[in-house]
Amino acid sequence: MKIRGKEINKKWFENYWYYYKIHTIAGIFILILLVYSIVECANKVNPDATVSYIGALYFGEEFSADFEQKLSDCIDDIDGDGIKKIIFNSLTLSDDVKSEQDIAMQQKVQLEIAVGETYLYFMDKKYFDIYNEQGIFLDISEHVGEEGEPVYGIKAGKSPILHDLGIKEDTDVYVALRVMTAGDEKKAYKAASHANAVKIIKELYKTN
Numbered sequence: 105m106k107i108r109g110k111e112i113n114k115k116w117f118e119n120y121w122y123y124y125k126i127h128t129i130a131g132i133f134i135l136i137l138l139v140y141s142i143v144e145c146a147n148k149v150n151p152d153a154t155v156s157y158i159g160a161l162y163f164g165e166e167f168s169a170d171f172e173q174k175l176s177d178c179i180d181d182i183d184g185d186g187i188k189k190i191i192f193n194s195l196t197l198s199d200d201v202k203s204e205q206d207i208a209m210q211q212k213v214q215l216e217i218a219v220g221e222t223y224l225y226f227m228d229k230k231y232f233d234i235y236n237e238q239g240i241f242l243d244i245s246e247h248v249g250e251e252g253e254p255v256y257g258i259k260a261g262k263s264p265i266l267h268d269l270g271i272k273e274d275t276d277v278y279v280a281l282r283v284m285t286a287g288d289e290k291k292a293y294k295a296a297s298h299a300n301a302v303k304i305i306k307e308l309y310k311t312n
Contacts, residue, residue: 248309
C-alpha cells in the first residue's frame with residue numbers, strides 16, 4: 105500500500121506539474137517579490153530631505169554620511185518615524201558621453217529634474233546656468249545673508265560647513281533651491297520637504 109501510495113502521489117504530481125507548471129513558477133516568483141517588497145518596506149527609511157548633486161565631481165558615501173551628520177539636527181522629522189534622514193544623491197555626469205552608463209546617467213538627471221523629489225541642488229556652474237535660465241530656482245538671498253540683487257545660486261565653497269567637508273571656496277559648484285511645482289504647496293509632505301531644504305540652506309550659510 106505504501107508503494108501504491110507513492111505511485112499515486114508521483115502520478116498526481118506529474119499531472120499537476122504538466123498542467124500547472126507555468127502557474128506554479130509564476131506564483132513562486134510573485135511570492136518572492138511580495139516577500140522582498142515587504143522586507144524592503146519594513147527596512148525603508150523615508151528621507152526628510154533630499155539633496156542632489158549634478159556635475160562632473162563625485163561625492164561618495166563618506167561625504168554623504170558627514171553631510172547628514174552635520175545637518176540633520178536642523179531639519180524636522182516630517183514623517184514622524186523618529187529619524188531625521190537626509191539623502192545626498194550624487195548624479196555624476198561625464199563631459200563626454202561614451203557609454204550606455206553615461207547615457208543612463210544623463211537620462212536619470214533629466215528624470216530627476218522633471219519629476220524628482222529634490223528641492224535642494226548642488227550643481228556645477230554649467231548645469232546651474234542651464235536650469236537657472238529655465239526659471240526653476242528661487243531667490244535665496246534672504247537665506248544666505250546676501251543683500252541687493254536676487255541670488256538664485258551661491259557657491260558651495262562659501263559655506264563654512266561645506267568648506268569643512270572638503271569643498272574648496274573656488275570649487276565651481278553652486279547651491280540652489282528649487283521652486284515648488286503647481287499644487288505641491290498643498291501637499292503636506294512636499295511642503296515640509298521644501299521647508300527642510302530652506303532650513304539646510306540657512307544652516308549651510310549661517311555666519312554666527
